[in-house]
Amino acid sequence: MTTLDTRGSAQLDAAVRRLDPASPTLTDAQQRRALDLRERILASGPDANVLGRPPQQPLPPAGGSRRRRRRLVVAGGLVGAATAGVLVAPLLGDEPREAAWSATPTAMSADDARELGESCLDTAQRAIERPGSPPAQGSFAPEQRRAMRVVLGERRGPYEAVVLGNAAGYDLDCLSVGSGVPVVSGGRYPMANPAVDGISLSGSAQSVEGADGAGAPGEMASTAFGRVGSQVTGVRLSTPAGPVTASVANGWFAAVWPGTDTIAKRDPFADVSVTLTLADGRTTGPTAYASFPQREVPGG
């Protein structure tokens, strides 16, 4: 048997085209009914009962609800966005979540991570180009974004996160829920260089409340991410959602968890603590989230 060649999009689409159940042409009877319908509609007033039954009413377009689909807050800066320099690019569009969040991450393929990373960069670019946007700075500056590579990707049910980083310590941190367009956050300043047995971190929290019922009213998702020292092999967090095992790769870590705090009522990282596992098997912590270095704020 030969193998179905679906390597390229064109080949795959050609194969899918063969599954099309629709008739390529109208039958004579369908054409007659179509002409009859056209005449009946044209002979009717706007509110006439053309079809001999109540006409269906379409749902309103999704565009209106899309605008309120994702409300974003910056809550992970701890001392506030002004000093911690957390910048968030809001985005549009999502789809329903498909499965439950898990405290332990599952692997994301390199292809998926790269694709989500590209989507993040695209998101960042569009946020910058939006009329009225402030000049791009920090992680969003063109020279920093150009140097970024995907350093980490993780998946927890419908939550997918990637971290893009560069050698200067700048990062873009992206969260996509249910394959939706990611929300991107970055720093005004680079992430602090961590001690060999420590980490530097930052975080963001956002609403995942969906107009289509994707999330409960006020439902949040929190992301913690940062750099790990050369001796750190594992990062575990104690969060309001319970214990969370972070992903660690390429000198970075990240973890996403759902939260139920009402938006902006309180810092969602206030009760978070972190336990580190080191290469020699020792563990340190739990240490309060706020005790770790964050970004290299000039004069800070």
Place this chain on the structure above:
Amino acid sequence: MSLSDPGPPDAASAAARLRFETVYDATYAAVLRFAQRRVHPSHAEDVAADVFVVAWRRIADVPREPDEARAWLFGVARRLLLASQRADQRRHALTLRIADDQVTGRLGSGVDADLVLHHVDLARAWRLLSPVHQESLALVVWDDLTSPQAAEVLGISAVAFRLRLSRARRALRRHLEPGTSPTTTTTTTTTDRAQQRSTR
């Protein structure tokens, strides 16, 4: 002239009629096919009729450019189909029918066994896709929409749609890989349910 006779159309309504006729003649077949892909064939003409009743009421909103008009009508059709689902089971994506008849009919009776097997593999892989991924592929491959048009039909951004489409293609390839087990999935179940619900 009877009292119920609306009388000769004025210039504005004559223009609206002409406009509707143009749109109708250019797009009826495409709208019917759009419906055939998503509901039982016996129900597709009802869906198309509902779409054009909406188009007549809102003829001033229908885009002038033929391709854009087609996409606009697809958006109406999709929202009509979503509205026809029971509120408690309303989904965010429509499941798509596939040409099962080709397996036992046109392809099945042919001599090209590979083609038949490929079709069976594809059909099985398709059913493993989520409704969101099925819909993304169908809008581009079957309904012949551009990504921005498909995004408009779904009410999402073009970037979001491209991301979905890319993931849909990847998921389909994954399901086509040897060793993917032919499991019964929720997708299959919801396809049947959706079709039953849509058939009045």
